[in-house]
Amino acid sequence: MYVGRFVVVGPGIGAYRVSSRSFPNRQVVDRDDALTVGPTPDAPETDNPYIAYNCVREGGDYVVVGNGSQVDPIAEKLDLGYPPRDALAEILLALDYEKDDYDTPRIAGVVGDDEAFIGIVRKDALVVEAVSEPTLVATYEEDDPRAFDLDAETAADAARELYDHEFEHAVCAAAATVGDAVETAFYNGE
Numbered sequence: 001m002y003v004g005r006f007v008v009v010g011p012g013i014g015a016y017r018v019s020s021r022s023f024p025n026r027q028v029v030d031r032d033d034a035l036t037v038g039p040t041p042d043a044p045e046t047d048n049p050y051i052a053y054n055c056v057r058e059g060g061d062y063v064v065v066g067n068g069s070q071v072d073p074i075a076e077k078l079d080l081g082y083p084p085r086d087a088l089a090e091i092l093l094a095l096d097y098e099k100d101d102y103d104t105p106r107i108a109g110v111v112g113d114d115e116a117f118i119g120i121v122r123k124d125a126l127v128v129e130a131v132s133e134p135t136l137v138a139t140y141e142e143d144d145p146r147a148f149d150l151d152a153e154t155a156a157d158a159a160r161e162l163y164d165h166e167f168e169h170a171v172c173a174a175a176a177t178v179g180d181a182v183e184t185a186f187y188n189g190e
């Protein structure tokens with residue numbers, strides 16, 4: 001099954017995978033204050049505005065994961081002390097779904113050491129929920145949050161677990177854990 005991009009978040013851990021039919025030549029890079037998805041050096045040029053963005057970034061005591069430019073303003077709201085639910089709802093609603101050929105939803109998660117929130121804005125709905133167990137939401141097909149069996153306990157294992165998941169067209173993955181410190185990791189395949 002092809003679900004496009006997806007996030008999995010639970011208390012203390014969050015992960016994100018890029019799956020892509022149209023833009024497979026992409027990778028995650030570590031840019032000090034964020035993990036960024038972008039084209040590989042050999043990728044064909046494109047003017048699509050939705051394929052390069054920060055996918056993992058700290059905000060306040062939390063880490064934000066997501067599939068587009070919403071990650072930055074959500075993190076900035078958290079830096080200002082907004083409650084995670086409100087930061088997710090406000091920014092997802094403000095930016096809304098992507099205006100591409102698929103009306104691709106924006107998805108995001110906020111991870112704290114003992115709490116987590118997940119959100120999606122689709123053409124027909126805005127959903128923001130607190131979650132107590134690892135929970136998945138994807139851009140296509142799996143676009144309502146549902147429990148996900150995440151075995152990983154480290155960021156490196158979470159990135160690898162999402163990359164290896166059976167959903168089709170894996171491109172790259174990133175993850176973070178939130179405890180006494182934040183750890184991040186990514187995996188771009190072999």
Ligand SMILES: NC(=O)c1ncn([C@@H]2O[C@H](COP(=O)(O)O)[C@@H](O)[C@H]2O)c1NC=O
Nearest residue numbers: 004005018020021022023050051067100104
């Ligand atoms: N975040 C991403 O990495 C991303 N990659 C592709 N998209 C959008 O989704 C559309 C469909 O892409 P695909 O066929 O790869 O699923 C693209 O035209 C683009 O507008 C993205 N936007 C949201 O998921």
